[in-house]
Amino acid sequence: MLANILNKFPENFPLRELVVAGLVFLAVLLVLISQGSAYGVRMLVEASCYAIIALGLTIQWGYGGQFNAGVMGFVALGGFCAMLFSVPVNDAFWSTDLPGELGRAFVWLIAGVLLVVAVSQLHRFGLSKRLRTVLTIIVALITWMVVKSVFAPVTSAIENQAGFIGGLGLPAWIGWLVGGLLAGLVGYFIGHICLGLRSDYLAIATLGIAEIIKAFLKNEDWLTRGTATVSPLPWPTPGPAELGFVLSRSIYLAVTAVMIVAIFFLLQRAYHAPWGRMIRAIRDNEIAAQAMGKDVNKRRLEVFVFGCVLIGIGGGALTTFNGIFDAQGYLPLNHTFLVLVMVILGGPGNNLGTILGALLVYIIWVMSEPLALYVMHLYADVAGSLFGWEAPANLSSRALQARVFVIGLLITLVLRYAPKGLMPEKLTHEKG
Amino acid sequence: MNELVFFINNVVISGTVAGSIYAIGAIGITLVFSIMRFAHFAHADLMTFGALMVLMFTSLFPGSGALLGIPTPLLMLPLGMAMTAFLAIGIDRTFYKPMREHGVKPIVIVIASLGVTLMLQGLIRLFAGTGSRSMYVGESKGIYRLELPFELASRPIVITEPQITLILFTLVAVIGLHLFMHRTRTGKAMRAMSDNPDLARVSGINTDKVVMVTWILAGCLAAAAGTFLSMDVSLTPDLSFHLLLPIFAAAIVGGVGHPYGAIAGGFLVGFAETLSVFNWAVLLRPIRHWFPEWVEIPRTLALVGTEYKIVVPFFILVVVLVWRPTGIFKGKVI
Numbered sequence: 001m002l003a004n005i006l007n008k009f010p011e012n013f014p015l016r017e018l019v020v021a022g023l024v025f026l027a028v029l030l031v032l033i034s035q036g037s038a039y040g041v042r043m044l045v046e047a048s049c050y051a052i053i054a055l056g057l058t059i060q061w062g063y064g065g066q067f068n069a070g071v072m073g074f075v076a077l078g079g080f081c082a083m084l085f086s087v088p089v090n091d092a093f094w095s096t097d098l099p100g101e102l103g104r105a106f107v108w109l110i111a112g113v114l115l116v117v118a119v120s121q122l123h124r125f126g127l128s129k130r131l132r133t134v135l136t137i138i139v140a141l142i143t144w145m146v147v148k149s150v151f152a153p154v155t156s157a158i159e160n161q162a163g164f165i166g167g168l169g170l171p172a173w174i175g176w177l178v179g180g181l182l183a184g185l186v187g188y189f190i191g192h193i194c195l196g197l198r199s200d201y202l203a204i205a206t207l208g209i210a211e212i213i214k215a216f217l218k219n220e221d222w223l224t225r226g227t228a229t230v231s232p233l234p235w236p237t238p239g240p241a242e243l244g245f246v247l248s249r250s251i252y253l254a255v256t257a258v259m260i261v262a263i264f265f266l267l268q269r270a271y272h273a274p275w276g277r278m279i280r281a282i283r284d285n286e287i288a289a290q291a292m293g294k295d296v297n298k299r300r301l302e303v304f305v306f307g308c309v310l311i312g313i314g315g316g317a318l319t320t321f322n323g324i325f326d327a328q329g330y331l332p333l334n335h336t337f338l339v340l341v342m343v344i345l346g347g348p349g350n351n352l353g354t355i356l357g358a359l360l361v362y363i364i365w366v367m368s369e370p371l372a373l374y375v376m377h378l379y380a381d382v383a384g385s386l387f388g389w390e391a392p393a394n395l396s397s398r399a400l401q402a403r404v405f406v407i408g409l410l411i412t413l414v415l416r417y418a419p420k421g422l423m424p425e426k427l428t429h430e431k432g
Numbered sequence: 433m434n435e436l437v438f439f440i441n442n443v444v445i446s447g448t449v450a451g452s453i454y455a456i457g458a459i460g461i462t463l464v465f466s467i468m469r470f471a472h473f474a475h476a477d478l479m480t481f482g483a484l485m486v487l488m489f490t491s492l493f494p495g496s497g498a499l500l501g502i503p504t505p506l507l508m509l510p511l512g513m514a515m516t517a518f519l520a521i522g523i524d525r526t527f528y529k530p531m532r533e534h535g536v537k538p539i540v541i542v543i544a545s546l547g548v549t550l551m552l553q554g555l556i557r558l559f560a561g562t563g564s565r566s567m568y569v570g571e572s573k574g575i576y577r578l579e580l581p582f583e584l585a586s587r588p589i590v591i592t593e594p595q596i597t598l599i600l601f602t603l604v605a606v607i608g609l610h611l612f613m614h615r616t617r618t619g620k621a622m623r624a625m626s627d628n629p630d631l632a633r634v635s636g637i638n639t640d641k642v643v644m645v646t647w648i649l650a651g652c653l654a655a656a657a658g659t660f661l662s663m664d665v666s667l668t669p670d671l672s673f674h675l676l677l678p679i680f681a682a683a684i685v686g687g688v689g690h691p692y693g694a695i696a697g698g699f700l701v702g703f704a705e706t707l708s709v710f711n712w713a714v715l716l717r718p719i720r721h722w723f724p725e726w727v728e729i730p731r732t733l734a735l736v737g738t739e740y741k742i743v744v745p746f747f748i749l750v751v752v753l754v755w756r757p758t759g760i761f762k763g764k765v766i
Contacts, residue, residue: 067539069473069546141735149730193753199539200471201684201753207473208677208746219739332673337550340543401557408550412527415544419536 020356020422027363038245043366044359045249048256049318051358053335054342055263055351056310062349062425063276064303065283066195069203070210072335074308076327077186078179078315080217080224083167083325085175086234090166093158101154102165108150112143158222164230165222172236176316183312184305186213191304196297202304210336217327224327231324256317260355263310267351279303280349337407338365344414346421353423368406372399435714437580437587447706448699449595449664450678452602455698456657457675458682459609459691460650466626466689467646468528470538473545475654476672476679477552478516482655483662483671484560486512487567494569503574505567506597509659517651523548524647549672557669564668567659594663601656602695609649609691618645626689674742678705681745685752687759696760705744708735 032040053075060066068074093099120136123129158165190209194202217224224230237251270276282289282296290296315335319325338361346357376399414421457479464472489508497504527548531541574593613619618641625632625642633639661671682701686693713733720729736743752759 065537065539067543144735145733193750197753197757200465200542201757203473203539203542204471204677204680204684205746205749205753208742208749211677211742212740212746215740215742219737333550337546340546344543397562398558401554401562403554405551405554405558408547408552408554411547411550412544415536415540415547416527416530419540 016423017352017356020353020360024356024359024363027360031363031367038249041246041249041253043363045253045256045321046318046366047359047362048253048260049314049321050339050342050362051260051355052256052263052314052317053311053339054314054346054354054358055260055267056307056312056314057339057343058346058348058351058354059267059310060304060307061343062347062354063271063279063283064300064307065199066191066300066304066307067199067203068206068304068307068311069336070206070208071311071339072330072332073206073210073213074183074187074311075315075318075335076210076213076217076330077183078176078312078317079319079325079330080327081179081182081312082172082175082316082320083224083230083233085168085170085178086172086236086320087167087169087230088234089169090162090164093162093165096161098154098158098162099165102158105147105151105154109147112147116140116143155220155222164225172234172316172320176313176320179316180309180312183315184309187305187308188301191301195300195304210332214327214330217330224325227326227328229324229326229329233320233323233325235320235323252321259313259317264351264355271351333404333407337411338362341407341410341414344411344419344421347423347425348421349425350421350423353421353425357422365403368403369400372402375399376402433580433582434587435718437589438714439710440589443703443706443710445589445591445595447703448599449702450705451699451702452598453657453661453675453698454678454682454702455695456602456605456653457679458686458694458698459605460653461679461683462686462688462691462694463622463646464650465683467622467629467642468532468541469629470528470541470545471680472650473542473676474523474548474552475650476675477549477556478520478651478654479658479661479675480556480667480669480672481519481552481658482512482516482651483567483658483667484556485515485655486659487565487569487662487667490567491569495571497571503571503593503663504569505659505663509656512659513652513655516655517648520647520651520654521644524643529643553669553672560669562669564666566666567663573663592664594660598660598664601660605653605656606692606695613691618642622646677742677749678702678745681749681752685748685759687761690759690761693759693761701745701748704748705741708744709738709741710734 028040028044031043035043053071056074057068057071060068116136116139119139120132122135123132127135186209190202190205194205218226220226221228235248235252237255238248240248242248243251278289278294279299281292282294282299286296322329339358342358342361343354345361346355347353373396376396457475460478461472461475464470464475486505486508489511490504493504493508495504497507500507527544528541531544576591576593576596577588578591579588613623621632621637621642622645624635624637625639629639632642658671661675678701679698682697683694684697685700686695686697711732711734713729713731716729716733723729
């Protein structure tokens with residue numbers, strides 16, 4: 001019966017897309033009606049920022065078949081740059097002689113790096129390689145301790161006298177772009193090391209680098225104020241104080257929507273270009289692609305870095321919208337696994353599917369919080385009245401953990417039963 | 433002399449403890465990696481699960497260990513190991529096996545194992561809450577203070593009961609694993625399958641059985657590592673997440689597919705961690721007079737601060753991947 005109905009549509013009719021888009025539209029409408037427009041628009045902006053991040057991951061996973069398990073770290077890098085560039089200039093720091101001392105410390109750092117690089121090239125002057133390696137390790141250790149001892153007094157002076165170095169007072173979008181570049185740079189180093197090996201190694205390394213980035217942002221108080229958090233972050237658009245919540249958030253939404261459309265357009269072009277074909281060829285059959293003379297590792301690195309850049313930009317936009325930079329607020333669950341669900345549920349390699357998946361999953365995610373609490377309390381009431389079961393005091397914090405379980409279950413079930421997601425990647429076959 | 437005692441307490445003992453935990457965890461990772469050929473991210477949560485099971489049995493029968501003169505968690509450890517092994521086999525049957533038979537890429541199973549990680553964490557926190565608990569219910573942890581028979585050493589060497597049992601367990605586990613892998617038919621079948629799964633299958637090895645034995649071993653070792661770690665410190669649900677990177681680093685440093693490599697890698701990572709957060713100024717102070725006048729020993733002279741401990745395994749991992757992706761014992765690069 002259903003097949004009969006389906007058969008009546010022409011072959012190219014985008015039925016699946018329309019159904020998913022309709023679902024998303026319905027969900028948005030429901031939230032707008034039930035929660036009010038200020039809340040609804042806020043959720044939409046956050047969902048659109050997640051969509052940018054998800055597009056970054058879909059390039060890596062869907063186009064290139066590389067699994068990035070540390071999306072959180074790149075998001076945090078984007079957020080950090082957005083904070084650093086947009087926060088007003090801190091006069092308590094710049095009016096003292098601390099900037100000069102900090103600059104001197106950085107000169108020491110650069111000199112140290114140059115020294116270590118120079119020592120590592122000593123084998124060109126006839127030194128045996130073993131001796132060179134030993135020398136490099138010793139020099140690197142000493143340099144590291146020296147640079148560390150040069151930085152320590154400066155950074156603690158900054159923390160005591162000025163709090164932190166403050167921002168640069170520039171528009172936030174510059175920070176987003178720089179954040180994207182920084183994320184891409186980190187991605188380049190990680191990719192350079194791991195992409196020649198099996199993708200498991202990349203997953204392990206990205207998982208590690210994400211935790212390291214988070215630890216760095218959390219502990220370097222002179223740079224980020226650490227656990228004290230930085231707020232408010234100025235928006236690139238007029239803020240809520242001037243225009244009210246709904247209007248200002250709508251303008252912000254317009255900005256992110258334009259970004260998504262631009263990125264989507266560029267990605268579609270890249271996907272259908274020879275470059276996109278080559279990337280898919282590498283993903284689907286690496287050996288054949290290599291035999292055709294494609295530089296597999298270089299192409300993989302390109303894809304990985306592009307994805308990281310997009311994730312960084314999306315992270316910057318998300319952090320600026322939240323208005324607070326809190327290094328501890330970046331969680332693997334919210335910023336890695338949620339994005340992963342968006343991508344594999346929406347359809348890896350399908351840009352439209354990823355965007356719709358991001359919107360749908362984020363709405364479900366946000367709405368599941370009150371739902372989980374409600375179900376948990378209902379259960380506790382029923383169990384309490386029937387069996388005299390006494391609910392533990394931290395019921396609400398436990399109810400939220402149920403969502404962790406659901407996310408995990410969703411990942412495994414989608415991978416098992418619908419590995420191509422709601423909207424599978426459409427492979428065009430040349431006819432004739 | 434007190435400085436030396438300080439060194440033994442802070443480096444030798446805690447390095448051995450951390451190394452043993454990492455080594456036991458890394459053996460499981462490396463077995464799964466070499467036989468099923470995917471990086472099993474949920475391994476660290478098997479540890480937490482095992483510790484939780486042990487805690488559950490301990491709270492059910494508090495003080496029962498006193499009958500044998502051992503701490504109750506230690507008595508309950510075999511039960512926890514059995515539960516964890518069952519869980520590992522169950523997870524494999526429900527999630528990994530269908531995917532393996534479906535012939536998906538290994539990286540998809542890696543993602544599925546991340547999904548399993550989240551499910552386990554969610555369940556553990558749902559039922560056990562998010563706070564930390566002590567494994568000792570109504571008992572106290574035995575702490576031994578060894579006074580040194582020297583004039584100058586006024587501080588004792590401190591070692592706790594779970595630390596001693598952990599080190600003993602690691603020794604027994606290593607010897608037992610060696611005998612199992614080299615003397616029994618199943619062990620030999622495991623090694624054959626890790627070398628070449630297709631060849632193993634056509635030569636009549638029951639691969640399903642090998643997979644099951646692998647999960648049993650991995651589950652038992654994970655439960656033991658988790659229990660000993662929780663006995664040494666305390667049981668927290670996010671125990672696993674901080675262990676994941678050091679364990680993987682240890683398995684890869686040792687060479688994937690080499691249980692001995694995993695042990696060496698575990699101790700390497702454990703000692704590297706403790707050595708790099710150790711404050712070397714403590715050792716330099718007594719030999720202060722050997723230095724020229726202008727040298728000033730800073731108050732803290734550690735390679736990295738304790739807050740950056742996680743950088744150490746990552747750094748080791750990166751160095752190994754760059755220089756010798758096969759690991760120090762020439763494992764597989766798969």
